[in-house]
Amino acid sequence: MGEVLAAEKVPVGPRDLVAPGRSAKIADGTRIAVRYARPLTLTVDGQKRTHWVTALNVGEAFNDLGVRYEGARTSASRSVGIARKGLAVDVRTLKSLTISHDGTKTPVSAPVLTVGEVLARANVKVDADDRVRPALSSMVQSGSTITINRVSTRTTSANLFLPYTTIRKTSSSMYDDQSKVERAGQRGVKRKVVETVYVDGKKASARIVSQSVIRKPVSRVVVVGTKDRPKQETGGGGGGGGGGPVGGGVDSLNWSALAQCESGGNPRAVNSAGYYGLYQFSVSTWRSVGGSGNPIDNSAGEQTYRAKLLYQKAGSGQWPVCGRRLFS
Incomplete structure (x- = not known):
């Protein structure tokens, strides 16, 4: 051949x-x-x-x-x-794959080469934020699964309060137990813009995009006195003892012990609930027994005298905790 x-x-x-x-x-x-x-x-x-x-x-x-x-x-x-x-x-070649997305699974059987072609064949759309695994350009093999996570971004703003500071000033024209607010404080306001990322509807991350102070805080100014208050002695007695006599055995009670219990023996004691002096009078009770002004503006003897009158009028129950000290 x-x-x-x-x-x-x-x-x-x-x-x-x-x-x-x-x-x-x-x-x-x-x-x-x-x-x-x-x-x-x-x-x-x-x-x-x-x-x-x-x-x-x-x-x-x-x-x-x-x-x-x-x-x-x-x-x-x-x-x-x-x-x-x-x-x-x-x-x-013909490939059989599965797309996992939006809470469902979509089967695809087609002669496709890349992930992008698979999604196009199944008419499953993605945007630039969505996460696709493997990537759109990746080659695919039969039996594999393509996973899509939907990503969305939300921007929100919120106003936050900024605390103010307190500035204390002194004044020699005021007594050392006096103070006044010269200027009220005002909180500032800060605006914060936050960007939050959600993956498949669940919060994944958050970051602060911007912060700006839209109102600065204003400091509170308090003036406190430095001048010593002169001691006043009227009606006799001091530190809770003595006071003008009222008779009937009242004068012999242990008024010093009551004063020590109520105020620590301080005729200038002030309770923020509205009680004053040695025996922690309210202003209304003080005036009901003939007192004038505020109890702390009166001498220890005057306060004791008014306390004796109150005892004559209402008994030791006016001092529910310390009243028993009168009999010690």
């Missing part, structure tokens, strides 16, 4: 197909067929490989190579012929 081909100047290469075989003996009338090999370049799911085939069309070449590619998408139909110079064919 080879001698005949050589004599007829029919070139054949090692990949070419000759029938009958090259070493076969021939007789008169024998038909000799030569099918030349040609390159078929297949790019299957992005992987390129060149095959030398003697098939005359794509379908025959697939059969010779033992590949079926059922359900695949090819750039050339199986009936397309393969010329001597060769042919390039792009093949995307």
Whole structure:
């Protein structure tokens, strides 16, 4: 056979197909067929490989190579012929995948190559903020799952109060037990803008975008006196003892012990609940027994005298905690 081909100047290469075989003996009338090999370049799911085939069309070449590619998408139909110079064919095989998104799972079966193509085939839309795993440009394999997390951003603003400070000033024109508010304090206001990121509806993170003070705090100014208050002694007695006599055994009670219990023996004692002096009078009770002004503006003796009058009027129950000290 080879001698005949050589004599007829029919070139054949090692990949070419000759029938009958090259070493076969021939007789008169024998038909000799030569099918030349040609390159078929297949790019299957992005992987390129060149095959030398003697098939005359794509379908025959697939059969010779033992590949079926059922359900695949090819750039050339199986009936397309393969010329001597060769042919390039792009093949995307059929893949079965699952898209996990929006609380559901969507199955996809299609000849696709990348994640983006899978989503397009399933008509599942994503925006620039959404998280897609694997990435849109990633190649896919059959049986894999694509996960989409929906991401949204919300911007909110809130006003926060800024505390004010207190400035204390002294005045020698005021007694040391006196004070006054020269200027009321005012809280400041700060506006804060926060950006919150939600993933699939759940808060994932938050960051402060901006902060600005829209009103500065105003300090409170308090003036306190430094001048010593002069001691006043009227009606006799001091430190809770003595006071003008009222008779009836009242004068002999232990008024010093009562004063010590109520105020620590301090005629200038002030309770924030509205009680004053040695015996912690309210102003209304003080005046009910003939006192004038505020008890702390009166001497210890005067306060004791008014306390005796109160005892004569209402008994020791006026001092529910310390009243028993009168009898110690």
